[in-house]
Amino acid sequence: MISVKKALSIIEKVKYSVGTEYIASNKALGRIVSENVLSKTDNPPFNMSAMDGYAVCNKPHNKVYKVVGEIFAGHSMSKKKILKNEAVRVYTGSKLPQGTTTVIIQEKTKVLDNNFILHTNNSLKIGEYVRKKGLDFKKNKTIIKSGKILNARDIALLISANCKNIKVFKKPKVSILSTGDELIFSEKIKKDSNIFASSLYMLEALIHLSFSECIHKTIVKDNKNKIKKALREAIKSDIIITTGGVSVGKKDLIRSSLIELGFEEKFWKITMRPGKPLLFGILKSKPVFSLPGNPVSTYVCFLIFIFPFLIKILNLKNNYYKKIAKLANNTKLASKRESYLRGFFYKQNNENFVKCLSNQDSSLLNMLATSNCLIKIPSNKKYSKNMFVEIILFPPLF
Amino acid sequence: MISVKKALSIIEKVKYSVGTEYIASNKALGRIVSENVLSKTDNPPFNMSAMDGYAVCNKPHNKVYKVVGEIFAGHSMSKKKILKNEAVRVYTGSKLPQGTTTVIIQEKTKVLDNNFILHTNNSLKIGEYVRKKGLDFKKNKTIIKSGKILNARDIALLISANCKNIKVFKKPKVSILSTGDELIFSEKIKKDSNIFASSLYMLEALIHLSFSECIHKTIVKDNKNKIKKALREAIKSDIIITTGGVSVGKKDLIRSSLIELGFEEKFWKITMRPGKPLLFGILKSKPVFSLPGNPVSTYVCFLIFIFPFLIKILNLKNNYYKKIAKLANNTKLASKRESYLRGFFYKQNNENFVKCLSNQDSSLLNMLATSNCLIKIPSNKKYSKNMFVEIILFPPLF
Numbered sequence: 001m002i003s004v005k006k007a008l009s010i011i012e013k014v015k016y017s018v019g020t021e022y023i024a025s026n027k028a029l030g031r032i033v034s035e036n037v038l039s040k041t042d043n044p045p046f047n048m049s050a051m052d053g054y055a056v057c058n059k060p061h062n063k064v065y066k067v068v069g070e071i072f073a074g075h076s077m078s079k080k081k082i083l084k085n086e087a088v089r090v091y092t093g094s095k096l097p098q099g100t101t102t103v104i105i106q107e108k109t110k111v112l113d114n115n116f117i118l119h120t121n122n123s124l125k126i127g128e129y130v131r132k133k134g135l136d137f138k139k140n141k142t143i144i145k146s147g148k149i150l151n152a153r154d155i156a157l158l159i160s161a162n163c164k165n166i167k168v169f170k171k172p173k174v175s176i177l178s179t180g181d182e183l184i185f186s187e188k189i190k191k192d193s194n195i196f197a198s199s200l201y202m203l204e205a206l207i208h209l210s211f212s213e214c215i216h217k218t219i220v221k222d223n224k225n226k227i228k229k230a231l232r233e234a235i236k237s238d239i240i241i242t243t244g245g246v247s248v249g250k251k252d253l254i255r256s257s258l259i260e261l262g263f264e265e266k267f268w269k270i271t272m273r274p275g276k277p278l279l280f281g282i283l284k285s286k287p288v289f290s291l292p293g294n295p296v297s298t299y300v301c302f303l304i305f306i307f308p309f310l311i312k313i314l315n316l317k318n319n320y321y322k323k324i325a326k327l328a329n330n331t332k333l334a335s336k337r338e339s340y341l342r343g344f345f346y347k348q349n350n351e352n353f354v355k356c357l358s359n360q361d362s363s364l365l366n367m368l369a370t371s372n373c374l375i376k377i378p379s380n381k382k383y384s385k386n387m388f389v390e391i392i393l394f395p396p397l398f
Numbered sequence: 399m400i401s402v403k404k405a406l407s408i409i410e411k412v413k414y415s416v417g418t419e420y421i422a423s424n425k426a427l428g429r430i431v432s433e434n435v436l437s438k439t440d441n442p443p444f445n446m447s448a449m450d451g452y453a454v455c456n457k458p459h460n461k462v463y464k465v466v467g468e469i470f471a472g473h474s475m476s477k478k479k480i481l482k483n484e485a486v487r488v489y490t491g492s493k494l495p496q497g498t499t500t501v502i503i504q505e506k507t508k509v510l511d512n513n514f515i516l517h518t519n520n521s522l523k524i525g526e527y528v529r530k531k532g533l534d535f536k537k538n539k540t541i542i543k544s545g546k547i548l549n550a551r552d553i554a555l556l557i558s559a560n561c562k563n564i565k566v567f568k569k570p571k572v573s574i575l576s577t578g579d580e581l582i583f584s585e586k587i588k589k590d591s592n593i594f595a596s597s598l599y600m601l602e603a604l605i606h607l608s609f610s611e612c613i614h615k616t617i618v619k620d621n622k623n624k625i626k627k628a629l630r631e632a633i634k635s636d637i638i639i640t641t642g643g644v645s646v647g648k649k650d651l652i653r654s655s656l657i658e659l660g661f662e663e664k665f666w667k668i669t670m671r672p673g674k675p676l677l678f679g680i681l682k683s684k685p686v687f688s689l690p691g692n693p694v695s696t697y698v699c700f701l702i703f704i705f706p707f708l709i710k711i712l713n714l715k716n717n718y719y720k721k722i723a724k725l726a727n728n729t730k731l732a733s734k735r736e737s738y739l740r741g742f743f744y745k746q747n748n749e750n751f752v753k754c755l756s757n758q759d760s761s762l763l764n765m766l767a768t769s770n771c772l773i774k775i776p777s778n779k780k781y782s783k784n785m786f787v788e789i790i791l792f793p794p795l796f
Binding site: 024025026029030041043044045046050052072073074075076091092093095131135136137143144149151152153154155156157159160162164180181182183186187190192193194195196197198199201202204205206208209222247248249250251293295299361363364365366367368369394396397398 | 422423424427428439441442443444448450470471472473474489490491493529533534535541542547549550551552553554555557558560562578579580581584585588590591592593594595596597599600602603604606607620645646647648649691693697759761762763764765766767792794795796
């Protein structure tokens with residue numbers, strides 16, 4: 001048995017790379033950029049009118065201009081030179097014709113006969129109402145830094161920079177094997193002694209929320225040959241998660257199956273509650289996390305061990321979800337093992353509080369769904385009301 | 399011209415319902431439950447051993463038991479009655495045989511000859527190491543309340559409760575029409591006067607992040623017939639968003655097109671910066687938001703007006719993203735219109751600060767991508783360093 005801290009440091013040392021891939025920028029929401037992105041164009045790509053008006057050659061002293069053309073947004077003008085007493089009708093987004101530098105907004109003009117306009121304002125400034133080429137960003141500027149999780153605004157930025165494809169980290173591919181003769185898929189009709197494999201679907205969701213994808217999920221009977229067959233198939237993924245069958249009973253066949261397949265065991269059993277039987281190691285170069293079968297234990301082990309591992313191999317930081325809070329009630333008796341209790345975090349008068357939920361049995365999904373954090377209680381300590389504890393808030397939709 | 403507040407109250411009054419649908423619980427991550435969900439089974443569905451051991455009939459005084467059978471998890475025993483001096487070998491998750499109430503864990507037994515075991519601990523308590531039927535929740539208990547956004551734990555809860563399908567709000571279906579002769583799709587090769595329709599993809603992402611789906615996105619030329627045709631097609635969706643062409647210029651054809659199609663205008667133009675030309679109304683019973691074409695204006699209008707509308711029709715609350723923060727620098731000159739400036743929110747010594755970004759031109763996507771909030775500045779007010787302002791933090795991945 002090793003401590004949670006020791007287990008985390010062992011997992012942390014495992015090097016695994018999922019590699020990178022190019023994807024279309026317009027499909028990249030939530031993906032993680034794996035190298036700095038440089039713009040491929042100036043933005044705006046040309047000098048552009050910011051308003052509806054008249055483009056002129058920057059001769060503020062002319063009060064009357066002859067309108068010699070009109071340019072709509074999306075259109076160009078034949079490359080005729082514009083003279084100093086000439087103006088071109090432009091609109092928001094119009095590309096300014098060569099030689100013009102300034103826009104007189106239409107509100108400051110008066111239309112005369114024969115295509116002439118009168119400029120009714122003396123204070124025309126050079127470059128006014130023009131969005132200059134490159135005002136937003138220049139070509140070859142770093143617009144997105146490596147490691148960024150792309151949001152909706154980033155996608156607009158990438159597209160306006162003509163970055164059609166970008167390099168992102170591949171999503172780690174995860175396989176889940178839930179073992180247990182009692183388990184059935186959620187769509188099956190339940191017979192007497194069956195239990196729905198709820199962990200399977202919970203893990204699938206958690207993997208999806210951890211920038212990864214579940215490529216395979218299956219239920220395996222408590223049979224060594226079947227378990228070994230399923231594990232051999234799972235090696236095609238980057239990471240393997242198993243649930244159940246990892247303790248010391250007659251039907252706990254995960255560990256021996258792994259060992260017979262050449263498993264390099266890194267640790268087994270942790271002084272932790274829930275989650276004690278956790279097994280971790282490498283099978284044919286792929287990290288394997290074998291979690292206890294109870295859904296609450298599965299959840300806690302995912303949050304404490306697998307989530308940080310996925311975050312790490314994607315080069316992300318994992319320090320967002322820890323807080324210190326004041327206990328709103330007493331916790332139960334101390335445990336020899338470090339405990340992760342289901343808690344409910346809330347704020348009162350700008351102070352962090354956490355309530356320890358009443359029943360901490362690791363089979364209680366209802367309590368888990370009611371909670372919004374785990375309270376970390378070090379081994380052999382009893383924590384009472386008003387003491388400060390470390391809590392781990394659940395990431396969004398976890 | 400109306401105020402932002404007035405505009406919001408007009409939008410708020412529009413009733414629109416997207417209806418509900420049944421979906422498989424295992425596909426329901428992030429969906430919004432539209433009625434309370436009752437469990438369809440007790441959980442555990444039967445009395446279950448919590449450990450590996452021996453199930454007995456709750457006669458603590460017997461010290462020697464005859465082992466008369468073995469039950470693995472997922473299996474049942476023929477309905478033989480277990481006598482008070484008999485025991486049945488069970489494992490974690492095994493269904494307890496009829497008549498048994500208590501499990502002696504294997505660590506507290508000694509195996510004797512001829513299938514007898516000796517119980518080595520006197521302090522056996524009735525019901526010990528048994529997870530009683532319904533301990534987690536009873537049948538017909540409300541396990542999820544209406545309005546909840548389903549997380550990974552909820553999915554496990556639903557599946558363990560044998561709720562295979564649940565009633566959720568349909569995703570509002572949104573169509574986006576970006577107008578402008580200059581606009582091209584992101585995968586196209588850019589010609590001289592073209593601009594990529596970055597707003598189109600940004601809006602698609604924002605809609606997805608707002609519990610909704612973009613069912614159609616298109617670019618329409620500045621041509622009234624084409625705009626009207628596109629609007630007529632968009633009526634199949636729940637909500638229509640247009641960008642561009644909504645101001646007063648020669649090529650601003652959205653409003654007149656809508657009116658010719660029988661648009662019921664609710665308001666046009668807001669004393670707001672950016673976002674002034676915003677147009678809102680109802681076309682053939684469908685809400686239409688016509689936003690300015692500039693990507694920053696589009697973004698601000700989505701966040702301030704469309705996001706709350708989507709949240710409201712899905713019966714969710716929208717009060718998560720507002721905060722008060724101290725200005726870390728001076729803002730620019732006061733505007734007659736209420737301003738929504740791009741800001742950067744951070745915490746220092748547990749205090750909320752916001753820095754107003756230097757260039758607030760509404761064409762600057764780079765500044766928008768750098769920001770993490772909007773700073774709301776009331777009209778005709780100048781805010782200086784150290785004053786408190788209201789900020790709107792961007793929701794996750796916005």
